[in-house]
Amino acid sequence: MTRVHDMGGRFGDGAFHPESEDDPVFAEDWHARALAVTLASGFLGQWNIDVSRHTRERLSPKDYTRFSYYEKWISGLADLLVENGVLTRDDLRGTGEEGRHPLADRMLKAESVAAALAKGGPAERPSNVPVNFEIGQEVCTARPAANRLVDGGHTRLPIYATGAKGRILKLHGTHVLPDSNAHGLGEAPEPLYAVAFPASELWAAPENPKDEVVLDLWQSYLEPL
Structure with a gap:
């Protein structure tokens, strides 16, 4: 089950007011x-x-x-x-x-x-995990959006994208898997992809259905179609 922090795409939290260029970097x-x-x-x-x-x-x-x-x-x-x-x-x-x-x-x-x-703190690491997806390939995110290693653990797959269909835009290389690294289970690097999702895949009534949302997702979050 997702935690309270996973608020992306959720209704009922009020309007979002982006900062302007004139706003100070730190308000206090x-x-x-x-x-x-x-x-x-x-x-x-x-x-x-x-x-x-x-x-x-x-x-x-x-x-x-x-x-x-x-x-x-x-x-x-x-x-x-x-x-x-x-x-x-x-x-x-x-x-x-x-x-x-x-x-x-x-x-x-x-x-x-x-x-x-x-x-900085680069997270790219060598890995023996094979690359399973190609650029342009259609994929689907895992359901539910949950850590498969630790019950209730950390994951970078947002709940609003769970079970959504998208396509691979780019392979970023192999990077530390947060689901493992957050719990002292090792870095467990695996392929990381940029995946594009149509707005209509993510929300029932998107304001602009032809818009796309691009998420960086680890291979273990994805399934082939």
Whole structure:
């Protein structure tokens, strides 16, 4: 069953108001700090990006629906720090033990930030998994949109695209499978495709039926037609 975060294409959540070019990058100063501390904590090497995403998804539905974007980030980070033994709840309250932290040597220093961010975190990996689909081939996404390795686990297949028919636009190579990587089961790289879906395949009454939505999907999410 999907979680509350899987909101794409869902009705009843109100109008979507895109940001304009004149809007500031961060609406509040603390938003920038929340992003910075989350990225810096990731460089400690105690979790990967898929674990981080899954942690935000695991916030309680009550919290997820009432929190703002960066409140979700900072709440997920707090959970990550405690669950991975980096900090304790007392540390987060400011009442923990003093002293040098065991991970202090891995701290991302200010002079290293630009180079670290420019390097990024490429997810392409070599793989022995054969490529099953060709450019232009018609495929169908798996049903339901669920992690096949862990019950209730992380997946990048959105619920609005489950069971939909599309065609392969591009092969991106072989990339880390989030469904495995988010749960400590290894990177399990497999082919990743750009798949185009007609709007009429995804929604019962699309405003523009001839529009297409392109999703990047892993091979294990797809079935041949």
